[in-house]
Amino acid sequence: MNNTPLKKQWIAIVAVLVITAVLGALILRDKKPASGGDGHGHAEASHGEEHKDEHGEKDGHSEKDGHVEKDGHSEKEEHAQEAAPAPTKGPHGGKLLKEGNYAVEVTIFETGREPQFRLYTYVDGKPVDPAQSQVQLTIERLGQPPQAFALAKEGDYLAGNATVTEPHSFKVKVTATHAGKTHQMGYEQVEARVTMTDAQMKAAGVDLGTAGPALIGSTLRLTGEVKYNSDRTVQVVPRLAGLVEEVKASAGDTVRKGQVLAVISSQGLSDQRAELLAAQRRLSLARTTYERERKLWEEKISAKQDMLQAQAAMEEASIAVQSAQNKLASLGGVAASGSLTRYELRSPIDGVVTEKRLSLGESVKEDSAVFTVSDLSTVWVEAAVGVRDLGSVVTGLPVVVKANAFEAQANAKINYMSALVGEQTRNAVARIVLANPKGIWRPGLPVTVDVLIEEKQVAVAVAADAVQDLRDWKVVFGRYGTALEARPLELGISDGKHVEVRAGLRAGENYARTNSFVVKAELGKAGASHDH
Template identity: 50%
Template sequence: MLVVIILAIGALLGALILTTDVAGSSGDGHGHGHGHEGHAKASDAAAEDHEADEHGHDDEHGHDEEHAGGGDSHQEGEVELNDVQIRAAGITLATAQEAVIRSGITLPGEIAFNADQTARVVPRLAGVVEGVTAGLGEQVKKGQVLAVIASRELAEQRSSLATAQKRLQLARTTYQREKQLWEEGISAKQDYLAAEQALREAELTVANVREQLQALGSDAGTPGALSRYEVRAPFDGMIVEKDITLGEAVSADAPVFTLSDLSSVWADVMVPAKDLGSVRVGSQAVIEATAFESRAEGTVSYIGSLVGQQNRAAVARITLSNPGGIWRPGLFVSVQVLAGEERVPVAVKPDALHTLEERPVVFVRTEQGFVAAPVATGRRDADAVEIIQGVDAGTRYALGNSFIIKSELGKGSAEHSH
């Protein structure tokens, strides 16, 4: 029994010891698992904090970079210019506003002499040139002496006038004597009537010779040599051609000077047959020079009745005032014949338009300077361009010397690319 009791106690103690070991082992494993999980969570949290720190650092670094770059780079297409720089560059501003667009057709033309105010001066008497007092390109007045010619024909005409005047004086004296004698009853009436007829014939002869001299443009009462013939200007104008030299012989019908009054000229254009319906006498026209910046307005004064067989076009003529002499004959011009007018809500001057990346732009004024505003254009004429989209009415934009802004913008793009 004792042996049995001892064995039972030993078995019980062994069971207790085994139970305690299993529980400790289980508790150690659970604690160890929780330890690893906590360490993992701590590691993940640390990683997240580190990532957050890095992200924050990156954001801050990116913000700093963006902030640092803001002083050198700006909005695309913008040029920073203050008021002082704008004035120094000579950039002028204008305001986008409504305008009247003139529609019409544009044709090439050429400035020509006004034939109504141009004359080829001829001597009207053959002779030898004794003097030339006017030069090519000289402005002369009506009646001014241009040249002096020694003419035998003129000498004969003036001799005839002198002879006729002496005969007239004798006939007048004879008439007065015969009249007195007839009134006193001394001579017959027939002698009186014959003297009167001789007087009338002498007067007629003198008048005819004077008219012949006046037809030659010579003043019969001018003292001097009988053969001296003066070529005078028929009106105010400029000597545009000169074909006379001292000492040469000239014929009566040879042009020695061409005189033109250039205060008015013609602009001749060839109008194709398809456009003849748009061009009428009295239509307004705008003429622009192709060689330099100059423009003027005139009216269509003539349209040819015939269409050329080769070019299938008719000649149209615009009378153009030319007080300053800018429009010189032979100058090529562009002529816009106006067909109508239409008002548009927004328009800018043509010089304000520029091309950037194959797009039309207008440099709009901003607080910092100017920005290139892409625009959509519509109708246009020599004075205005319609803006359909991109710029509103009342917007201030660069006009004069606006190409400087484009140049500065190009420099900025080049530096940025570099």
């Protein structure tokens, strides 16, 4: 039996076993720790030397993975820290910030109080006494210097020492030291902010303004009504009873002084005219008699006494004519030029017929106000002044009158303050005489009257039209780079053009001055949240 093949197989098996044993020994030697070489407690090679010498696998990662270890963290982990993910929600509903086994939960508590930072600390996911940590918290808002909050223990949390003002839109930086180790953590939250480039703002008609000092008048707003200027309004009365034969003007017509408004047939006027005619004829006869008697006296044919009697009769007739003319003039009649009963009712002033109270064929009385004619080149504005404001509102103060129904305003002054207070209204009346060259101020029009009480220099002011209502705030939209963010304001006095800013915006900050409602609309589209 030939055993040569069998021997070759055994030789090959033995060779494989020997090679395997040698390789195993080499691997075990490579993995043997390098520490304790001299028995004096020296540490092993530094991380820098270890990375320099290593070229194989380490902790399951080879060099070909491209993530070389550095100070216990791979480059991949370093990049993950630089671009930290959004914090998760903590047990108290806040932002849970983690670094290693340590965590801080940042909350903004505002139930029944002004918003306050409250921080909770954890180790290995379990709450720990916050007094064991030294924590600092700083926020950074757009366009404002950083604000640091001092934190003190209250119960199981650290409480901030200041109110977290709205909007809650800022970067939060937390530095916490626990068990000798310092942790740097943070997050950013955005609220009431939109992004608009310069081109987008120009297309929307949004112009920027700069908050700064201004001279603002302190104003008192009154409600009022436009009325006829009573000094330039007349009631046209016939002063003679009669029958209406013609009506030549209607309400709304513009008339000139002396223009005929209506014609009335009046028997009373006829009597007056007849009396005048009789007096005129008597005067004519008396004048002729006097002239004859005077010539006869001059020729010494008649006595002087006859001439003097004729002269006295002529003067009496002249007086009677003058009396009849005055009576006729007082009735508004003129000398007869046809029918003695024709009475022409004329406008006494230039103006507009505001009321007509007669019609053709109607019988009117001598005291009936049949027309009202008003000169509307000026009107009165009468505004109610409450008793508490009587000490501030005086004659001569400048005012701005604004129409409630349309865009119109005019500058004027208070011309009159009533000396009495109404028994029912408990108000006095301020009267303004308003020029009305275009006729836009119609009697009966409701208006508002802004009375300038005093002027005051303020440190920071913005355009009144830029202020918008957002939630329960009065805001303007500050401009920071390409961002527009709501700035809740504490407002002071206003004159309708500018409004004082007592808090919320600093001098020099830019804001959306015109068409700020567009920014508010964009904010609504963005669905800005109130995220804590």
